[in-house]
Amino acid sequence: MIKVGVIFGGETVEHEVSIISAVQAMNKLDNEKYEIVPIYITKEGEWYTGAVLREIETYKDMDLLKRYTKNVVLYRKDNMFVLQSKGLLKKIVNDIDIALPVVHGTNVEDGVLQGYLKTIGIPFVGSDVLASAISQDKVIQKQVFECANLPVAKYHWFYDSEYREDEDKVVKEIESKIDYPMIVKPATLGSSVGISSVENKKELKDAIFDAVKYDKKIVVEEKIVNLTEVNISVLGNYERVSTSAIEEVMTDNSLLTYEDKYIGGGKKTGSKGMASASRKIPADLPEKLEEEVREIAVSAFRNVGLSGVSRIDFLVDKKKKKVYINEINSCPGSLAFYLWDAVGKNFITLLDDMINIAIKNYKKDHEKIRSFDSNILSGYTGLKGAKGKFGKLK
Numbered sequence: 001m002i003k004v005g006v007i008f009g010g011e012t013v014e015h016e017v018s019i020i021s022a023v024q025a026m027n028k029l030d031n032e033k034y035e036i037v038p039i040y041i042t043k044e045g046e047w048y049t050g051a052v053l054r055e056i057e058t059y060k061d062m063d064l065l066k067r068y069t070k071n072v073v074l075y076r077k078d079n080m081f082v083l084q085s086k087g088l089l090k091k092i093v094n095d096i097d098i099a100l101p102v103v104h105g106t107n108v109e110d111g112v113l114q115g116y117l118k119t120i121g122i123p124f125v126g127s128d129v130l131a132s133a134i135s136q137d138k139v140i141q142k143q144v145f146e147c148a149n150l151p152v153a154k155y156h157w158f159y160d161s162e163y164r165e166d167e168d169k170v171v172k173e174i175e176s177k178i179d180y181p182m183i184v185k186p187a188t189l190g191s192s193v194g195i196s197s198v199e200n201k202k203e204l205k206d207a208i209f210d211a212v213k214y215d216k217k218i219v220v221e222e223k224i225v226n227l228t229e230v231n232i233s234v235l236g237n238y239e240r241v242s243t244s245a246i247e248e249v250m251t252d253n254s255l256l257t258y259e260d261k262y263i264g265g266g267k268k269t270g271s272k273g274m275a276s277a278s279r280k281i282p283a284d285l286p287e288k289l290e291e292e293v294r295e296i297a298v299s300a301f302r303n304v305g306l307s308g309v310s311r312i313d314f315l316v317d318k319k320k321k322k323v324y325i326n327e328i329n330s331c332p333g334s335l336a337f338y339l340w341d342a343v344g345k346n347f348i349t350l351l352d353d354m355i356n357i358a359i360k361n362y363k364k365d366h367e368k369i370r371s372f373d374s375n376i377l378s379g380y381t382g383l384k385g386a387k388g389k390f391g392k393l394k
Helices: 016-027 056-060 062-067 112-119 129-136 137-147 161-164 167-177 201-211 256-265 285-304 333-341 347-365
Strands: 002-008 034-041 047-049 068-077 080-085 092-096 098-101 154-159 180-185 196-198 215-220 227-236 241-249 308-317 321-329
Touching: 002 016, 002 047, 002 092, 016 034, 016 056, 016 347, 068 092, 068 112, 068 241, 092 167, 098 112, 098 201, 098 347, 112 129, 129 137, 129 227, 129 285, 129 321, 137 154, 137 215, 137 256, 137 285, 137 321, 154 161, 154 167, 161 167, 161 215, 167 201, 201 215, 227 285, 227 333, 241 285, 241 333, 285 308, 285 321, 308 333, 308 347, 333 347
Parallel strands: 002 034, 002 098
Antiparallel strands: 034 047, 047 068, 068 080, 080 092, 154 215, 180 196, 180 215, 227 241, 227 308, 308 321
């Protein structure tokens, strides 16, 4: 049986969203194939493990949570990946074979966690460091999309320091490139945190003031009129991909908010993450536009170098019949399972596919030359006049 360490939480404004997604995933992993080891990262960066972490009720009382779990570190020991308790009496609490990060937002989804997992050498599900980092930065994403000749709505970005130094100059640059209405976003957040729709200069300044509370990098985008917002999920790696059903996002607001995604549905039935958001599946799109969305999604997935399951969001101008790629979610809320349910792939199978892709990626990576057996420092005698196979040091 494969021991899967499900990692979630973290120092991120999307902390609670990650918990929801992870509990959903842990409840759907195939217990006949996998032994589930929950690994929860607190908002302070402490790691905990314990069976109670599989229950959403656990997170209502953090004192009780810490009482019934073990504070641990994850590291490599004797070619095993172990969870060792902290404190004076250190002992190995558990071990895992593969990590399944179900994380959202900065410090976890953006390549930081993936870099740590890569460093200790453990196989992990999902995108690698670079693809994760690109996917978390809405500006870098757009630049990659433009290089791949994918359609992107007009945008302008800047740092908070530039705005503090001369806000009128920044506003003037924005207005010279983009007409009102506009969308203002923190560049590296997700789950619609800190996003505003603006109609005039005053609202623009207010929205920027709000966005810089969350991020040092801000992006302002053209707001597409006659808008239909659609999302699609892509599963696979650089060799082979498949696409899910396309959803049409429904909201009473001018844009999909954090409340739409994670709070509204929970008022009646308990929080279900993105699965609770109002949507139409399949989206009401002409066949030509549907095909265009699929082609662009696959191109974006491959150009960014994604792996596992992702969700790619699109803006469609219904009047102009024009599609714009909006952004990538390398680890989407609820792992976008509801989009795969609609094409006959249930959550259990989706998770199984994700783990199998990760194992294949790990094996392929280790077929490549990763280091040399020879040690060029074995004959090292000091820098002065040193010579070796690379010649004299200068």
